[in-house]
Amino acid sequence: MAQQARRGIRVPDFLPVLPLRDVVIFPNIITSLSAERASSIEAVERALASSRIILLVTQKDRDCDDPEENDLYRIGTAGLIVKTLRIPDGQMKVLVQGLTRARVLGIINADEHLEARVETIPELGTTEKGLETEALVRNVRQLLEEASSLGKNIPDEVLVIAQNLDGPGRLADLVASNTLANVADIQRVLNTIGPVERLKLVYSLLTQEIEVLQVQAEIATAAQAGANNSQREYLLRQQMKAIHDELGESSPEDECREYLIEADSSGMSAEALEEVRRNIKRLSRMQAESPEAVTQRTWIETVIALPWKVSTPDTTDMDELERTLDEDHHGLEKVKERILEFLAVRMLNKNSRGPVLCLVGPPGVGKTSIARSVANALGRKFVRIALGGVRDEAEIRGHRRTYVGAMPGRIIAGLKEAGVSNPVILLDEVDKISKDYRGDPAAALLEVIDPEHNSEFRDTYLGVGFDLSKVLFVATANVTDTIHPAFADRFEVVKLPGYTAEEKLVIAERHLISRQRAENGLSLMDIFVSSGAINRIVSSYTDEAGVRELEREIARICRKIACRHVKGDVGLVRVTERNIEKFLGVSQHAPTRALAVDTVGVATGLSVSGSGGQLLFIESLLLSGKGKLVLTGQLGKVMEESAKTALSLACKMTERLGTKSDLSEIFDLHVHAPEGATPKDGPSAGIALVASILSALTERAVRCDIAMTGEITLRGAVLAVGGIRDKVLAARRAGIRQVVLPKANAPKLSEIPKAFRRDLTFHLVDTVDQAMELVLAPVSVSIPQKKGSPRPIRRDSERSGTDHAPLT
Numbered sequence: 001m002a003q004q005a006r007r008g009i010r011v012p013d014f015l016p017v018l019p020l021r022d023v024v025i026f027p028n029i030i031t032s033l034s035a036e037r038a039s040s041i042e043a044v045e046r047a048l049a050s051s052r053i054i055l056l057v058t059q060k061d062r063d064c065d066d067p068e069e070n071d072l073y074r075i076g077t078a079g080l081i082v083k084t085l086r087i088p089d090g091q092m093k094v095l096v097q098g099l100t101r102a103r104v105l106g107i108i109n110a111d112e113h114l115e116a117r118v119e120t121i122p123e124l125g126t127t128e129k130g131l132e133t134e135a136l137v138r139n140v141r142q143l144l145e146e147a148s149s150l151g152k153n154i155p156d157e158v159l160v161i162a163q164n165l166d167g168p169g170r171l172a173d174l175v176a177s178n179t180l181a182n183v184a185d186i187q188r189v190l191n192t193i194g195p196v197e198r199l200k201l202v203y204s205l206l207t208q209e210i211e212v213l214q215v216q217a218e219i220a221t222a223a224q225a226g227a228n229n230s231q232r233e234y235l236l237r238q239q240m241k242a243i244h245d246e247l248g249e250s251s252p253e254d255e256c257r258e259y260l261i262e263a264d265s266s267g268m269s270a271e272a273l274e275e276v277r278r279n280i281k282r283l284s285r286m287q288a289e290s291p292e293a294v295t296q297r298t299w300i301e302t303v304i305a306l307p308w309k310v311s312t313p314d315t316t317d318m319d320e321l322e323r324t325l326d327e328d329h330h331g332l333e334k335v336k337e338r339i340l341e342f343l344a345v346r347m348l349n350k351n352s353r354g355p356v357l358c359l360v361g362p363p364g365v366g367k368t369s370i371a372r373s374v375a376n377a378l379g380r381k382f383v384r385i386a387l388g389g390v391r392d393e394a395e396i397r398g399h400r401r402t403y404v405g406a407m408p409g410r411i412i413a414g415l416k417e418a419g420v421s422n423p424v425i426l427l428d429e430v431d432k433i434s435k436d437y438r439g440d441p442a443a444a445l446l447e448v449i450d451p452e453h454n455s456e457f458r459d460t461y462l463g464v465g466f467d468l469s470k471v472l473f474v475a476t477a478n479v480t481d482t483i484h485p486a487f488a489d490r491f492e493v494v495k496l497p498g499y500t501a502e503e504k505l506v507i508a509e510r511h512l513i514s515r516q517r518a519e520n521g522l523s524l525m526d527i528f529v530s531s532g533a534i535n536r537i538v539s540s541y542t543d544e545a546g547v548r549e550l551e552r553e554i555a556r557i558c559r560k561i562a563c564r565h566v567k568g569d570v571g572l573v574r575v576t577e578r579n580i581e582k583f584l585g586v587s588q589h590a591p592t593r594a595l596a597v598d599t600v601g602v603a604t605g606l607s608v609s610g611s612g613g614q615l616l617f618i619e620s621l622l623l624s625g626k627g628k629l630v631l632t633g634q635l636g637k638v639m640e641e642s643a644k645t646a647l648s649l650a651c652k653m654t655e656r657l658g659t660k661s662d663l664s665e666i667f668d669l670h671v672h673a674p675e676g677a678t679p680k681d682g683p684s685a686g687i688a689l690v691a692s693i694l695s696a697l698t699e700r701a702v703r704c705d706i707a708m709t710g711e712i713t714l715r716g717a718v719l720a721v722g723g724i725r726d727k728v729l730a731a732r733r734a735g736i737r738q739v740v741l742p743k744a745n746a747p748k749l750s751e752i753p754k755a756f757r758r759d760l761t762f763h764l765v766d767t768v769d770q771a772m773e774l775v776l777a778p779v780s781v782s783i784p785q786k787k788g789s790p791r792p793i794r795r796d797s798e799r800s801g802t803d804h805a806p807l808t
Helices: 002-007 038-049 131-149 156-164 168-179 183-191 195-247 252-265 270-284 291-305 318-328 333-348 367-378 410-418 441-449 501-519 531-541 548-567 580-584 637-656 686-698 724-733 743-751 754-758 768-775
Strands: 014-020 030-035 053-058 075-086 092-110 113-121 356-360 382-386 424-428 472-477 491-495 527-529 573-575 602-609 612-624 629-632 667-672 706-708 738-742 761-765
Touching (some): 014 030, 014 038, 014 092, 038 053, 038 113, 131 156, 168 195, 252 270, 318 333, 382 410, 548 573, 738 743, 761 768
Parallel strands (some): 014 053, 382 424
Antiparallel strands (some): 014 113
């Protein structure tokens, strides 16, 4: 009946237009629409006044309020207005039934509404029903059922109608209008004229829609499961919170909240704050007692505890700084002067990027205590980092957090211990850093001390940058030879020489005795140590450049007196030079002393080691053989080369003296340096080697009252060497008062105290000949020859003159 009625309705060529938002109307579909705009209400009223047929066209843009021709699709549906209803708010509800597809040929504005010239598109029929069409119809019906089972809101009557429709075109329109969600896709179905092609398009779009529905169903299922787990976790957390409250402990939520508050108030960098917040969020999702949570908590607490913005103000009173250094250390005037200059520059320029001071000197001369005094004078915290024997790079940069027992490096740990961002950090014993397969710690320290890079020092454990530019680094070493070259390049070396006996006396009286007295529970009324006793300890019980052994001996005396007090023997105990053996016993220490008599083949050289200056005896001995040179005494490569050079010079000098020694055919020469357990190296023993070898060749004794040092060349020149002050002090301690030095080292004599220069005689030479004139005893001797009787090498009257008066 309805179909016959529709066939009798003629669609006019001009129809009022009702623009639609987000909806597409198909033929044979009855739909309720809402007309809200004035132009839409006017179009409905115009259609009611004429044929009751209106053109239903969808807008391309739903937000367009006054659509024009280009804002509408070109194909719509001519619909019959079945019923209208006016609403008090001015809107109009319209019930329409789609009649046929219509193509818009043109649109005009007429009386405040749109008017369209249309061309109807009749529904194409199918002449025969093939297997492909039948299969397609069944698949679409099946997909429609599946969409309904997946939660698509499809009315039951639509499902019933779809099962009874055989025409592919009407089935496609029914399914598209009730299942598809995308307006553009629905419009594509409306634009497709052929029934079979239209149904194929609907099948494809419906397949995609079902895939979306399946994903939605999976998400909904997972969300439901997650919601259930969240509810269960919430209940468990509430129970845990109640347990923590009962035990008086903070809950994980409270703990994370406290971490966030502490992080925000710590003053850390934006990068560090973001990383901490991210890790706190991760911690809140972990089980409180799991190993991962413990590691995470430790990292967060470490980062928050760092002194990001905490610092101490520096003292700017230079007089107070100088007074503090003088009170803590006797002597070392040039060292203290350089430190004061360094600190003055830092005061004037807060952003100064000067080099790091490296205090180099023998053990016990006060390198560590000077660094501590600098910290005290500036009012800064002091941190000592012992680097001796460190061979793992992780000791400096820290470990990765993925390792069990991971921790930050020593630098960050030291800052955390100090609690401020500008302490004085002492890098102690930098010359004893080792390296192996775990990396080179010295290379890792480059970033720490380099002012160009340490403002963003990145510890491996922290994973964020930390500013070290405010830290005052001071390094110490015994020698500079073993320091990494790139590492040493960042240092300004300040050398601390060994103490003289007079300086040790003052240091003991001012510092050592009072300190050991306090440490051993004694007072001024319990012990008195005389100056003679201290001098006796220095000369007979110690042999060092510093005062460490001296302090140990004083501590031994104090302990013995403390034992007396405990036993009841109370009273002042005087320790003098005469009774020193009652407290320390007979001296077991045999200090190196000069030889008592002039000896053939033995020369007294001078050397410097990590423990200060010392005598170095060089012994040479001729043996029957075929010219072989034997070197013993753990001589290093450089010293072996010096010995070979010395042998060549000595042989040449015997020829110039008028006698040719055929050494290669008669003798072997054995050169030895005593104390063979101690390695020896360096070129400064060159003069001593020549003197020893030449003495052995000529059987002319070497003077025992002269010590010598200097590097030699094959031309017979004497070159400058280092450690002059320590070497001269070593000679003086051994009782030697005459020293042969290279003339090039003359400026270094100013480093020797004036009091010592008055009772020492310095012979400055620039050739080996001049040195030999001084150190060889003036005795006429002969060289053993292969044939014939011995003949004299040189007589006293034949000695060539030098810059010095002849020594007798």
